[in-house]
Amino acid sequence: MNITILAGGLSPERDVSLVSGGLIARALAERGHKVLMIDVYEGIDLGGRDARELFTDTPPADFGISDRVPDLDEVKKRCGGRAAKIGPGVIDACRAADAVFLALHGDMGEDGSLQATLDNYGIKKYTGSGYAGSLLAMDKDISKRMMRPAGIPTPDWLYFDTETDTYERILREVGLPCVVKPTACGSSVGVSIVGSESELDEAIKFAAGYERKIVVEKKIEGREFSVGILGENALPPIEIIPKSGFYDYKNKYQSGCTEEICPAELSPEQTARMQDYAVRAFRCLRLSGYARADFIMDTEGEFWCLEVNNLPGMTPLSLLPQEAAAAGIEYGELCETIVKMALEKAV
Ligand SMILES: Nc1ncnc2c1ncn2[C@@H]1O[C@H](COP(=O)(O)OP(=O)(O)O)[C@@H](O)[C@H]1O
Numbered sequence: 001m002n003i004t005i006l007a008g009g010l011s012p013e014r015d016v017s018l019v020s021g022g023l024i025a026r027a028l029a030e031r032g033h034k035v036l037m038i039d040v041y042e043g044i045d046l047g048g049r050d051a052r053e054l055f056t057d058t059p060p061a062d063f064g065i066s067d068r069v070p071d072l073d074e075v076k077k078r079c080g081g082r083a084a085k086i087g088p089g090v091i092d093a094c095r096a097a098d099a100v101f102l103a104l105h106g107d108m109g110e111d112g113s114l115q116a117t118l119d120n121y122g123i124k125k126y127t128g129s130g131y132a133g134s135l136l137a138m139d140k141d142i143s144k145r146m147m148r149p150a151g152i153p154t155p156d157w158l159y160f161d162t163e164t165d166t167y168e169r170i171l172r173e174v175g176l177p178c179v180v181k182p183t184a185c186g187s188s189v190g191v192s193i194v195g196s197e198s199e200l201d202e203a204i205k206f207a208a209g210y211e212r213k214i215v216v217e218k219k220i221e222g223r224e225f226s227v228g229i230l231g232e233n234a235l236p237p238i239e240i241i242p243k244s245g246f247y248d249y250k251n252k253y254q255s256g257c258t259e260e261i262c263p264a265e266l267s268p269e270q271t272a273r274m275q276d277y278a279v280r281a282f283r284c285l286r287l288s289g290y291a292r293a294d295f296i297m298d299t300e301g302e303f304w305c306l307e308v309n310n311l312p313g314m315t316p317l318s319l320l321p322q323e324a325a326a327a328g329i330e331y332g333e334l335c336e337t338i339v340k341m342a343l344e345k346a347v
């Protein structure tokens with residue numbers, strides 16, 4: 001198959017995405033496919049060629065990831081400050097492919113807007129969820145509103161307008177400790193844990209730097225887990241134990257900062273309960289293909305779903321690929337399975 005891999009983009013998670021994209025491209029090439037990896041914002045200069053000529057079995061080398069969120073203004077400047085989020089040649093490269101692997105994280109890849117664009121161009125064979133599910137899952141306020149009536153426990157929260165709401169509302173309706181987060185970011189970008197009133201202002205301003213409307217959620221004390229879903233089936237849960245602080249950007253992507261245990265040490269009943277919540281969340285948010293749900297188990301043993309990631313990290317060391325490996329699905333096979341599901345969905 002000829003497979004276009006879209007990565008990068010103008011998202012704070014672009015570096016993570018480029019790492020995922022590079023490794024997905026290599027894994028698919030190793031399984032006999034021809035690949036074309038493109039930074040969706042930078043695009044590709046076709047130079048008059050047919051995009052079909054550009055697929056290769058020797059994809060680009062690995063990309064690196066620093067401990068800081070990338071500077072998007074610098075990326076924009078490199079492309080002449082262009083406002084359009086989809087670069088030149090991208091749609092042609094998607095049209096020319098048998099399948100499009102969305103290795104994006106955050107922004108247009110995760111909020112459904114790229115999926116809507118591809119749909120409108122008649123490009124249906126892309127991996128993961130469609131635009132509606134992507135939008136529902138990406139917005140933490142909307143997804144929590146949908147999960148609650150579906151019987152999936154999610155911590156109490158407040159949808160907070162950083163320009164008009166008061167801090168008293170947070171103290172009254174959510175209380176401390178709480179977690180302050182942008183509504184539609186990922187990778188813990190803009191997330192702070194607030195233990196005392198004096199920390200609130202800084203946390204709100206930090207999240208407001210990403211979005212005007214944010215989510216302020218009750219902090220759940222306990223153990224953190226994540227459950228991947230492939231097709232409609234839950235994978236073995238993984239436990240996440242940061243060596244210090246919470247599971248923030250640095251602890252997510254710098255090696256050695258977080259211990260990850262897969263399969264998680266839980267009773268069969270606890271595992272089944274969390275997997276059941278994960279699959280129900282996946283369905284109620286209208287997701288398809290694959291996704292990953294994040295949970296905290298409180299000291300009483302109850303699970304609280306924080307969110308569902310519709311385009312979870314896809315390096316071999318990312319959580320979902322580790323879970324797939326624990327279920328006997330190695331990385332290349334996982335990438336290929338995700339592509340096959342995209343073709344089935346498109347029929
Ligand atoms: N309600 C909460 N209670 C305890 N920890 C939380 C809570 N919400 C978020 N966190 C911590 O912050 C991290 C990021 O939050 P999450 O809601 O998963 O957003 P993101 O989309 O950035 O991953 C979680 O992995 C967890 O470590």
Ligand SMILES: [Mg+2]
Nearest residue numbers: 187188294307
């Ligand atoms: Mg998360």
